[in-house]
Amino acid sequence: MNELEEAFKQKPKALILCNPSNPSGKVFTLEELETIARFAKKYDAFVITDEVYEHIVYSPYKHTYFASLPGMFERTISCSSLSKTYSITGWRLGYLIAPSHIIDGARKVHDFLTVGAAAPLQEAAVVALNFGDDYYEELKRIYTEKRDLFLSGLDRLGLTYTVPQGAYYVMVDISEFGFASDLEFCEWMAKEVGVAAVPGSSFFRDNVNHLIRFHFAKKRETLEEALKRLEKLKDKARERWK
Numbered sequence: 689m690n691e692l693e694e695a696f697k698q699k700p701k702a703l704i705l706c707n708p709s710n711p712s713g714k715v716f717t718l719e720e721l722e723t724i725a726r727f728a729k730k731y732d733a734f735v736i737t738d739e740v741y742e743h744i745v746y747s748p749y750k751h752t753y754f755a756s757l758p759g760m761f762e763r764t765i766s767c768s769s770l771s772k773t774y775s776i777t778g779w780r781l782g783y784l785i786a787p788s789h790i791i792d793g794a795r796k797v798h799d800f801l802t803v804g805a806a807a808p809l810q811e812a813a814v815v816a817l818n819f820g821d822d823y824y825e826e827l828k829r830i831y832t833e834k835r836d837l838f839l840s841g842l843d844r845l846g847l848t849y850t851v852p853q854g855a856y857y858v859m860v861d862i863s864e865f866g867f868a869s870d871l872e873f874c875e876w877m878a879k880e881v882g883v884a885a886v887p888g889s890s891f892f893r894d895n896v897n898h899l900i901r902f903h904f905a906k907k908r909e910t911l912e913e914a915l916k917r918l919e920k921l922k923d924k925a926r927e928r929w930k
Contacts, residue, residue: 689723692723692724692727693727696727696728696730696731696733697731699731699733700731700733701733701734702733702734702735702736702765703724703728703733703734703735703736704735704736704737704738705724705735705736705737705738705754706737706738707721707737707738707739707751707754707854708739708741708742708744708745708751708853708854708855709854709855710738710740710741710855710857710891711857711859711886711888711891711901712850712852712857712859713850713851713852713853713854713855713856713857713858713859714852714853714854715745715749715750715751715853715854716752718750718752721752721754721757722757724754725754725757725758725759725760728760728763729759729763733763734763734764734765735754735760735763735764735765736764736765736767737753737754737755737764737765737766737767738767738768739751739753739754739766739767739768740767740768740769740771740772740773740782741772741854741855741856742768742773743772743773743824743827743828744772744773744827744828744831744854744855744856745828745853745854746828746831746832746835746852746853746854747828747832749853749854751854753766754766755785761787762787764786765784765785765786765790765794766784766785766786767782767783767784768782768783768785769781769782769783770782770783770813770816770817772855772856773816773824773827774813774816776809776813776816779805779809779813780805781805781809781810781813831856831905833908834856834904834905834906834908834911835852835856835858835904837904837908837911837912838858838902838904838911838915839851839858841911841912841915841918842858842860842915844915845915845918845919845921845922846922847860847861847918847921848860848861848863848864849861856903856904856905857901857902857903857904858901858902858904859888859899859900859901860885860899860900860901860902861898861899862898862899862900863898865925866925866929868897869887869889869897870887870888870889870896870897870898870899870900871887871889873887873900874886874887874900876928877921880920880924880928881917881918881920881921881924882917883914883917883918885900885901885902886900886901886903887900887901888900888901
């Protein structure tokens with residue numbers, strides 16, 4: 689908390705909050721969000737939220753919209769997307785919720801940054817946005833099954849990872865494999881094991897080279913095949929260092 693306040697003391701215009709987080713899958717607690725809100729008010733800053741995984745949160749964790757906190761709507765620019773919740777990543781549809789004067793400014797900028805989304809896709813999105821609670825409960829159930837399947841496989845393989853509380857990624861610690869960088873490891877793993885991952889360093893400003901990110905929003909048979917291939921991971925690594 690001290691580090692966070694020190695950052696606010698630098699008088700930033702805004703804090704960017706990704707909740708649930710990509711890549712870690714962290715879901716911020718109400719207490720953590722209230723702390724951020726207190727500092728945002730104290731130091732007169734906006735909070736720009738990325739909440740695209742709002743409906744992919746695993747029990748017992750709960751997602752709280754930052755703008756719903758007392759006095760925070762006026763300071764919050766809520767960004768979200770239909771890509772993850774409705775599995776339409778290629779449609780590139782999203783939205784912004786903020787006070788009217790912020791929206792007016794955003795509209796002017798947006799007009800010169802991108803072309804409007806295709807009208808038929810917007811019509812389809814309206815249908816999705818009117819889905820009932822059953823849809824979101826089923827979405828949670830499906831991703832919970834995928835997460836549990838993949839994590840149980842990582843357990844069998846003896847890999848160290850952070851349990852995701854939300855979203856559909858898992859960060860794995862590759863320190864034991866002795867590679868100079870996570871990029872080198874990912875390239876080697878794709879070639880020798882046949883499983884791809886994203887270097888964790890792409891998500892950090894600091895020099896972090898011991899983490900990789902797996903993505904488990906795949907069919908069950910794909911996840912099972914990936915885990916089967918990963919069974920060769922440690923043996924392949926030992927062969928490499930002989």
